[in-house]
Amino acid sequence: MSYESVTVLVVDDEEMVRENLEAYLEDEGFKVATAGSGEEALELLASVSPHVGIIDMRLPGMSGNDFIIKAHAVNPALRYLIHTGSTNYKLPVEVMNVGVTHEDIYIKPLQNMDMLVRGIDRLLAK
Template sequence: MSQTNPIILILDDEQMVRENLEAYFEDEGFEVRTASNGEDAMTIIATGEISLGVIDMRLPGMAGSEFIVQAHGKSPHTYFLIHTGSTNFKLPSELKDIGMTSDDVFIKPLADMGVLLDAVIDKVGAP
């Protein structure tokens, strides 16, 4: 991508989680877009401006894994990280097939947000 400042999409149905992640990444210098469901997030992905998505798995309507697969099809340059409260989450084969690994999975609540920040910077660079 040619943009100079990475833009992060936060997709989580819990308002407090969305707002906390948004504030954290904005404090770190990133631009942030948020959505509470996969359908709204797809509209944001369609803009082509998103560098990376931090995606919850349990969502109303479209599940997080379904969103990632569809979003990857529309925007293959976008990276995705999973931020889930499911402690027994296993990466589904359809996400492995698009290049995701267990290193892309973060279980919430995170004791140290720095590990998520490091993963974001590793994928898209610092703002």
């Protein structure tokens, strides 16, 4: 599959995680936009139309859950993968209502980032 036309939004407050995901996804052929907070990511949605967001849950200010709910109001077509270090993360009903499922949750650190590409492929096929 060719990914040149697919934009992925990476939202994570850890710069190293953002940079690693960005480099990996760009190597896979995706266009990538990054943000260090939910607020910054919401601003990006005005100029970038991502297809998939990879969202950390623990962010400064707005949580990842709140970002997903607000971003869905701005761009209902955007799909999400949750990338969290919280092993006890519980998917709220409001986030499920946006279309996020338990299959869309990835716990950091990922041993194999190919899992994210498979997750993106699954979301793009919906």
